[in-house]
Amino acid sequence: MSAMTTQTNRCTQLWKQENCSTPLQINSCCSSSCCLRLKDSMETSSQEQQASKPAETKHFVGIQFHSAGEIVVCSAKEFEFKQGEQVLIQSQQGKKLGTVIKASYDKAPQQEEIPQILHVATKEDIAHDRALKEKALEYLAVCEQKVKERKLPMKLTLAEIVENGRKAMFTFFAEDRVDFRALVKDLATSLRLRIEMKQIGARDEAKYKGCLGACGQVSTCCSTFLRSFKSISIGMAKNQGLSPNPAKLTGMCGRLKCCLAYENEQYKENRKGLFKISSVVSTPKGSGTIFNIDILKRTYSVRLDEGGEDIFSANDCSKLEGAKQIARERVMSQRQSEEKKKGELQRERQEKFEKRIEEKKRKISSKPSAPRNNQKQGPKRNNRQKPHAKTPAPPKENKS
Template sequence: MKTVRINLGETEYQDQHYDPRGVTLQPGDQVVVETKWGQGLGRVFSTFPLFPDQKITEPLPAVIRIATARDRANEERIRRLETDGRAFCSRKITEFGLPMKLVDVKASFDRSRVTFYFYADDRIDFRELVKDLAQHLHTRIEMRQIRARDVGSKLGCVGPCGRELCCKTFLKEYEPISVRMAKDQNLPLNPSKLAGMCGRLKCCLRYEHSMYEEVKRRLPKIGSPAEAPEGIGIVKTRNLLAETVVIELEDGAQITVKAADLIHVGPPLDEDGPRGGCGGGGCPSGGRGVGPEADPTHS
């Protein structure tokens, strides 16, 4: 089976699969398709057959036809309707003093419905606003409150990495992001650097987090007594990308060692426990081992 990916320009419809229904399509073609709100106008992103192991669990929405001159003329009328609705709604929001930010306006292909996307911290009583919008636009009005992360996907812009925002191009769902992910990656905890264009933590903090977690499990914890070829001491810092640790030796010198080159690692010392490197009781060569569980040389 061959499918096409079509972008309708709305967050919930970005790059979805459609059934071409025998219509020959090329990337860039403008088409009329089925949506849950009726018909919609979109542009073909790519065409390709499904792989043998790919299964479709639900019927795909269909491509109705390649856009005609009448469809394109209708699109121009839709854009004018959206522009008029945006300007009128912005004026009314100011007039009513509503604590909300208008983000986007989308009209359905048949112009029977206009959806206003807005961001607000709390619930908004917009009944009077909807009444005035319906009287002005002579169509059904839908108000949809979106999250802060959805604002960027609606507006679209370039992130600090120089690429278009992930939420605008390919992200469909937002997984939880925490400051712990930045800490695990040894990133400076600077709010302005960690926040995306939406003001929330960057979604990309999660992309490599599983790899960092895996490396963390392989490296000794900070504060652990460790024995290296150069001597014994305490792990002070870790470089997860290089998989190295900095060890402070008993004489106060610090060395950088690859984790794979460590001879022995003990459990982290308690805050009130003995100090002084492996000699404090963490490594077998320190004179006071930590027991059979931690000493692989014990027999």
Template structure:
């Protein structure tokens, strides 16, 4: 067992464990710790608590100090420097005619490095840009290419639901989302309806997937053959939430409308299955 504190370096970012030594800290306290990037100022997301050694993936680094007023002022100064660095970098990108979009700039707390985050459709040869930036800022320069989901998380915004992006408001890490989830949830496979502002599948498809997976175990799928109180038929539509089925009965005329039954009224003979054909897979591959 080990006593830890959880520290977050971005407003909605991953929480890292550190050794608090003999300090008692509360949520929201600012602290200075050493990371792979050097000294960093973070916010306590998890106050002192004891965790099992199995939860610690590497040796805990100790807390350096609780942030002082001087540290916080230095952090504010870095934020102002980041704005200037962003403007200068944009000018340099235009000068070198590079096909890349600058997203964000970060100074490490000790000013030993400046990180420039950008998006691009493919690989970019930015070696000349790095040399140019190094000559201006006289410090280590690092350019990192990020994906569109990371861009949305950094910049924030409003989703189609009218609320702030999940990734920018409470999601620490992205969860895998697939087009199969949209299919199993009976959603319209329209890119406009199932993709977020970032252009990828909406993260919220993951939230209820566990419930839909469980419902699918007990609900005949479209294409299933079932016995109903009025005879055998083919399931042409199901409503997982309501627990109802629309069944095309074998003993009715070809043009007769399907009849509705509850799942409890029907006995499964042969289940159907959910599949994506090759054309659908190719069409939605870029959304995942």
């Protein structure tokens, strides 16, 4: 027993002299079995020490800086915050005010740098943030004046003061790339701040400014609840059976409406198994051609071969294939030939009728017309003779 303890003491002395810290280093300094026992005892003691330490509780909260903006996950340590509460955050751009959107996250976010929540925003913090926003509006007016002077093709949207008042960030919209280097130099000399210009698209511009929705809502979806934009294609409109009319499919931003993506997955699911328009199907009332589809109700509007139109359920219709399709094509070709003959006969009758009308017009125009008397006629005289007035009798002479 004494020999074992002396060997252990010798190993510990060697371990201290060699500054061994890992199992490989401990095993290299001595090949005896007591060194392995010493390693195990050190590992168990370190595990007990770690277990005895109080665990640090980490709490993460979702924050937004703008209305319907991107949610940024921040560290709240052991503090708890309520949804809708304003907090002060320490980020790369300095201290900023944010609003709590999600009170807690189950898992840690996969971000390189996690902003830290300092405390709940006080009245002084809110007043300071309001003053910065008012100052940013003044800077925005100055920038707009500079843009007009330089005649740059850009529309300013937003101005922010970040990094504790040492930097001004301007957000603008432009269709193409804009060379704003001279503008940045001019703004830096006039405002005495660091300047950053950020270009955004048409959708982001509508999101920041806000406008009436085409459907009659007070504000558009992007400025109310949409956090990010999805890619919208004209194929989504085709899946839902909408006519490709640009006036109805484009939003206030001039791009395809974001709401086309809301029901796209449901329409794609309901569209499975349905025939395409102009497909030939067999119905309870005979064969016909599909000219319209109701995707949600899963019904077809069919133009029947026998004449007329009707609506049938998708379960009651089957696609004509093989011999049935060939027989139908023969019948339809015979009908088309008969209709063609009827059309030709009707056309001939119409041509004959038009020829008769033209001949009558020619006969009427070939007749000689009565000569017209172009001399001016005097006023008409009344042929009735007026009664002659009685002549007075001569006076009688007196014989006396």
